[in-house]
Amino acid sequence: MEQGGSGYRVEIASNSRSKCKGSLCGRSKIPAGAVRFGTFVDSGRFQSWAWKHWGCVTPRMLKNVKNRLGEDDLRNTLDGITALPDEWIDKIIRAVQEGHVAAEDERESKKIANGMKASTSTSIRSDKKPSMVPPKVVRKTKRHHVTTKSVLSDSDDEAEFTGSSEEYDSD
Numbered sequence: 539m540e541q542g543g544s545g546y547r548v549e550i551a552s553n554s555r556s557k558c559k560g561s562l563c564g565r566s567k568i569p570a571g572a573v574r575f576g577t578f579v580d581s582g583r584f585q586s587w588a589w590k591h592w593g594c595v596t597p598r599m600l601k602n603v604k605n606r607l608g609e610d611d612l613r614n615t616l617d618g619i620t621a622l623p624d625e626w627i628d629k630i631i632r633a634v635q636e637g638h639v640a641a642e643d644e645r646e647s648k649k650i651a652n653g654m655k656a657s658t659s660t661s662i663r664s665d666k667k668p669s670m671v672p673p674k675v676v677r678k679t680k681r682h683h684v685t686t687k688s689v690l691s692d693s694d695d696e697a698e699f700t701g702s703s704e705e706y707d708s709d
């Protein structure tokens with residue numbers, strides 16, 4: 539099994555089974571073909587990657603990446619980055635340097651959340667005008683059942699585990 543390495547990894551999702559750990563998108567699934575950002579999690583019981591849409595990566599997480607890997611040599615220190623297209627490599631390096639993902643990427647993740655909201659609400663009633671109220675996405679479920687923690691003790695919410703492993707890739 540592949541080890542955690544630096545503790546972070548970026549890659550193009552090869553399937554749609556992983557669920558985003560970010561809140562921006564409403565914790566939806568990461569579609570195959572999308573760039574996803576992983577944090578290695580070692581619970582003692584099992585090792586796994588916690589994935590996020592690139593647009594859901596938080597400034598705090600980027601700061602952790604910067605602290606751990608630096609910002610000048612990410613091509614060599616960040617797992618998987620060189621397998622991505624050049625524009626993505628640039629995008630990711632820039633985000634780490636600037637401390638936040640590009641606004642356009644953040645919008646992409648918000649769109650996912652809004653899309654979920656729109657599709658459920660229109661199926662019920664479509665005569666309401668599109669609301670500007672942020673989607674009420676259930677995002678902060680209680681953590682009392684969280685049984686695992688990240689090896690990266692300074693990481694934020696990227697390693698919230700529900701205890702079930704079926705949503706994580708086993709590869």
Ligand SMILES: [Zn+2]
Pocket residue numbers: 558559560561562563564565566590591593594647
């Ligand atoms: Zn997401």
